[in-house]
Amino acid sequence: MGPKRDFFISSASGRIHNPPNDLQRLHISIARSAAQQKAETTDLQMDLEAAYNRLVERRPVTLEGEAPDMALCTDISPNFQRRLYERWVKAQMKLRKLHIHLHFGPLLPSEEKVSKWISDQGWRSNTPSAAQFITEWKPHGSVDTALDAKQIRRLTRTQRWKGLVVTEDGGKGKGVVATRRFLAGEVVCDYHGQVVTASEGHSTRSTVGVEDGIHMFFFENMNGKAMCIDTHSPCCKCHPGRQTFGRLINHSRKRCNLRPRAYTLQNEEDIIIFLATKNIKENEELLFVYGVERRSFVGKALDLLWV
Numbered sequence: 001m002g003p004k005r006d007f008f009i010s011s012a013s014g015r016i017h018n019p020p021n022d023l024q025r026l027h028i029s030i031a032r033s034a035a036q037q038k039a040e041t042t043d044l045q046m047d048l049e050a051a052y053n054r055l056v057e058r059r060p061v062t063l064e065g066e067a068p069d070m071a072l073c074t075d076i077s078p079n080f081q082r083r084l085y086e087r088w089v090k091a092q093m094k095l096r097k098l099h100i101h102l103h104f105g106p107l108l109p110s111e112e113k114v115s116k117w118i119s120d121q122g123w124r125s126n127t128p129s130a131a132q133f134i135t136e137w138k139p140h141g142s143v144d145t146a147l148d149a150k151q152i153r154r155l156t157r158t159q160r161w162k163g164l165v166v167t168e169d170g171g172k173g174k175g176v177v178a179t180r181r182f183l184a185g186e187v188v189c190d191y192h193g194q195v196v197t198a199s200e201g202h203s204t205r206s207t208v209g210v211e212d213g214i215h216m217f218f219f220e221n222m223n224g225k226a227m228c229i230d231t232h233s234p235c236c237k238c239h240p241g242r243q244t245f246g247r248l249i250n251h252s253r254k255r256c257n258l259r260p261r262a263y264t265l266q267n268e269e270d271i272i273i274f275l276a277t278k279n280i281k282e283n284e285e286l287l288f289v290y291g292v293e294r295r296s297f298v299g300k301a302l303d304l305l306w307v
């Protein structure tokens, strides 16, 4: 009689198969040990999670709190003491970076300002690096939060937008160029001028020449009303002697890097804010699509022959 052969039945089909060979056995045992390992890792993670929860109950993660010492971490879990400490420190670092972000608002601050502000906080350890904060900086929160921010409101009043310069070239007249990098989503500047109704805007436009370019921004505000920002005068009444940036931004469909966004402030004032649609490098010209096809903007009704 030959050697007795094992067989097993596939539970799915009920068909009889040959017993597994050595290679198949090896696969089965690897699969089992992987499953076992996964279960052990999950248990471990649950233990770590529970231990961390106990730690933050005893030492909540706060901006000013001292990091837990090893004695406290060991008391909570001798197995995870280092991981508990590292996790706590990382959570506080995240909180501190968020705090810096909220303090400086929706515009990229300078490294010097961040560095000074950080040192004023008096944090003795686990201190964020200003250089790293600037490198990692990204616009934070929703566009509406950014547009509502005090800093943006102040800049729409003062017109002291940073990181921009007015240039002049023969073909398009004046334009605006970035003197620092802007990140996608960042507020770059506004289109500042006298806010009038669209019909007032059209009647003013019919009285001014177009030789120096058209400086009117027609749009629909958040209440659905047709409005216009009239910037036909090079300087506005509230900033005599100062060229504001928005009215000098040129058009490009292919190279556009900004999009205008109409926003109505709580005091019912309408503003147009330009947001970066991509990362903008230093020395890059700021451009947006004037929107010849869009009823919301100036182009359709006006003959922009150069578009």
Ligand SMILES: C[S@@+](CC[C@H](N)C(=O)[O-])C[C@H]1O[C@@H](n2cnc3c(N)ncnc32)[C@H](O)[C@@H]1O
Residues within 6 Å of the ligand: 171, 172, 173, 174, 175, 212, 213, 214, 215, 216, 247, 248, 249, 250, 251, 252, 306
């Ligand atoms: C809102 S202004 C922009 C600033 C203008 N370049 C200036 O010097 O005052 C719009 C005018 O700029 C000019 N312009 C803007 N984009 C242009 C482009 N891509 N090519 C040619 N002219 C352009 C047109 O004369 C247009 O009417």
